[in-house]
Amino acid sequence: xxxxxxxxxxxxAAALLAWYDRHxxxxxWRISPRDRGHGRAPDPYRVWLSEIMLQQTTVQAVxxxxxxxxxxxxxxxxxxxxxxxxxxxxxxxxxxYSRARNLKACAEAVVRHHGGTFPDTEEGLRAxxxxxxxxxxxxAAIAFDRPAAVVDGNVxxxxxxxxxxxxxxPASKPDIRSAVALMVPHERPGxxxxxxxxxxxxLCSPRKPACALCPWSAPCEAxxxxxxxxxxxxxxxxxxxxxxxxxxxVKREDGAVLLRRRPPKGLLGGMSEPPxxxxxxxxxxxxxxxxxxxxxxARLHWTRVxxxxxxxxxxxxxxxxxxxxxxxxxxxxxxxxxxxxxxxxGEEALPTVMRKAVEAGLSA
DNA sequence: CATTCGTGGTC
DNA sequence: TGACCAAGAAT
Numbered sequence: 001x002x003x004x005x006x007x008x009x010x011x012x013a014a015a016l017l018a019w020y021d022r023h024x025x026x027x028x029w030r031i032s033p034r035d036r037g038h039g040r041a042p043d044p045y046r047v048w049l050s051e052i053m054l055q056q057t058t059v060q061a062v063x064x065x066x067x068x069x070x071x072x073x074x075x076x077x078x079x080x081x082x083x084x085x086x087x088x089x090x091x092x093x094x095x096x097y098s099r100a101r102n103l104k105a106c107a108e109a110v111v112r113h114h115g116g117t118f119p120d121t122e123e124g125l126r127a128x129x130x131x132x133x134x135x136x137x138x139x140a141a142i143a144f145d146r147p148a149a150v151v152d153g154n155v156x157x158x159x160x161x162x163x164x165x166x167x168x169x170p171a172s173k174p175d176i177r178s179a180v181a182l183m184v185p186h187e188r189p190g191x192x193x194x195x196x197x198x199x200x201x202x203l204c205s206p207r208k209p210a211c212a213l214c215p216w217s218a219p220c221e222a223x224x225x226x227x228x229x230x231x232x233x234x235x236x237x238x239x240x241x242x243x244x245x246x247x248x249x250v251k252r253e254d255g256a257v258l259l260r261r262r263p264p265k266g267l268l269g270g271m272s273e274p275p276x277x278x279x280x281x282x283x284x285x286x287x288x289x290x291x292x293x294x295x296x297x298a299r300l301h302w303t304r305v306x307x308x309x310x311x312x313x314x315x316x317x318x319x320x321x322x323x324x325x326x327x328x329x330x331x332x333x334x335x336x337x338x339x340x341x342x343x344x345x346g347e348e349a350l351p352t353v354m355r356k357a358v359e360a361g362l363s364a
Numbered sequence: 365c366a367t368t369c370g371t372g373g374t375c
Numbered sequence: 376t377g378a379c380c381a382a383g384a385a386t
Contacts, residue, residue, distance in 0.1 A: 054382040061372065061381085095370030098385075132384045152382045170365080197382055206380065207375080237378085267369070312377095314369055352371060 007219035013185040013192055019215035020195035023202070027059065028066055033191050042190075044118040044143040045076045048106075051135045051142075052099055059201075065094050077116050080107040088270055088349040097271055097351070101264075102130030120144040141193040149181040150193035154200025160232035161204060164221035168233040204228075242317040245279035246290050247309065247354075249361020250300065252327045256339040257358060259348060267313070273354040274361065275337070276320070285321025294334035300325035305364045311353040320357055324364040 007015075021033050029050035031042045049069060053062040068090060073079040079087070084104050091100035106128045110118055118139065119125050125136040137148035151159075156169060159176045167175065185192055203210045211223045222228040250258040257274065264270045277283065277290035285308065305322040312318070333339050340348055350358065 051382060056370085056381055056383055058372075058381050093371080095372090096383085098369070099383095102384085130384070134383055138382065150382085153380080154382070194382090201382085234379095239378095269369090312371085314371090315367080 009183045010185065012183050012216065012219065015215045016195045016199065017185070017188055017191060020191055020198060023198070024191075024194070025059075025198055025201070028063060030194065033188075036191065042143050044120075044139065046070060047143040048076075048118060048131075048135075048139055049103075051138050052103055052106075052130055053094065055099060055135070056096065057094065061094065065091070075116075076107050076110050076118070079104065080111040080116075082107075084270075085349065089347055092271065092349045093352055093355070095352075097269055098265075099130060101270060105129040106131065118143065121146070122148055138193060142190040145188070145190045147184045147186055147189040148193070149177055149184055150196065151177050151180055152197060154197045154204075155180060157206065157232055158196055158200045158204045158216075161209070161222035161228050162216060162220050164225055164227065165231070166227075166233060168235055172232065238315075240312065240316050241281055242319060243279040243281055244283040244285060244319050244321070246277040246283070246285060246287070247273075247320045247322045247357040247361065248275045248277075248291065248295055248302075249322060249324050249358055249364075250274070250295070250298075250327050251324070251362060252331065252339055253329050255342040257345060257362070258327070258333060258337050259340045259350075260337045268351045268354070270349070271351045271354070272349045273351075274358055276354075276357070279318060285319070294337070298327065298331060298334070300327060303364060305360050307360070309353070309356045309360050311356060313353075318353065320353075322357055322360040322364075324361045 024033055026032060029046045031040050050062065050066055053065055072090065073082055082104065084101070087104050088097070088100050091097060109128055110116060120140065122136045122140045125131050125139050126133070131139070134150065134152050137150040140146040140148040141150050156176055159165070159179050160172065163179055165172050165175055199214070203214045207229065209228050211217050211220065211228060214220065217223060220228065222231050259272045260275060262268050262271050262273055275292045275295055277292070283290065286304070302323045302325050305324055309320040309322055310317070345358070
């Protein structure tokens with residue numbers, strides 16, 4: 001029997017909720033605990049939208065995107081009726097672009113199969129595109145106040161420490177989920193879920209946890225053992241290889257830039273880009289045999305930009321040699337490409353790495 | 365269970 | 376600079 005078990009689940013939940021009442025973060029998609037106590041209910045659409053955006057993404061990065069999306073598409077019906085290309089453009093820069101495609105598909109499913117109202121159970125939510133175990137539980141708890149076990153990275157860390165779970169992730173996930181399920185209160189389960197995540201995001205941080213300020217300082221087994229900073233245990237990830245490629249930035253005399261669309265699935269799926277070569281670990285940035293054939297036909301005068309574009313993805317580094325050329329007004333956009341005028345360029349669905357490449361090419 | 369999928373901040 | 380990390384899902 002560990003020390004954490006000496007505190008009853010209701011006592012743990014009560015202590016955390018009392019802390020949350022005083023220290024809850026103020027967030028655009030959140031109903032603060034005081035307001036919620038006065039009957040204000042969260043909008044499931046906004047809860048869902050925020051949860052999708054927050055998958056593996058920081059609050060700071062999400063805020064401007066959440067504001068833009070809710071301004072432009074105030075309801076799930078508005079989003080369902082939107083053009084997918086516009087959604088991809090609005091998502092550009094946020095990363096994990098399959099989320100944007102699934103976002104649109106989910107909105108359509110809610111309108112078509114659920115009358116424009118989100119399901120209020122984990123099972124119903126889980127069946128929708130882009131909604132996995134975490135997000136289904138989070139929406140059920142936060143939007144519908146259902147006693148779901150909400151387990152994200154924060155909760156994994158907090159719970160691993162509370163019970164001093166030394167089994168490495170992800171093998172410890174079942175134990176963590178069970179421990180959380182035992183603590184979820186029937187009163188205010190939505191606030192409890194958000195409180196767990198706030199605790200992990202503020203006090204129970206990965207490094208240098210502020211145990212002195214923590215509402216669970218007394219029952220925390222890892223703190224008692226002096227191993228809080230070492231938990232949770234995770235396997236080290238493999239080193240990232242470096243891949244190389246060429247980017248070809250063509251600027252027309254009026255400033256328009258030649259773009260094309262990436263394939264719908266895979267890396268940066270469905271997003272826009274300047275023509276680029278295939279990438280590989282043995283690609284030479286000066287190898288013009290990699291110039292896409294539709295561009296080779298244009299017979300342009302190419303100049304290499306002084307510095308390469310460097311970018312790091314989840315599992316590899318990329319170094320792009322950037323080549324620049326100026327095209328006459330009469331040059332037609334090759335098959336599958338289009339000219340993007342300067343006024344439109346800022347709104348194109350350019351991922352960050354491709355925006356870097358375009359900027360490098362235009363600065364030449 | 366392991367891999368693929370972005371980006372920006374932090375130490 | 377490199378490695379880790381952030382309200383994970385899909386395959």
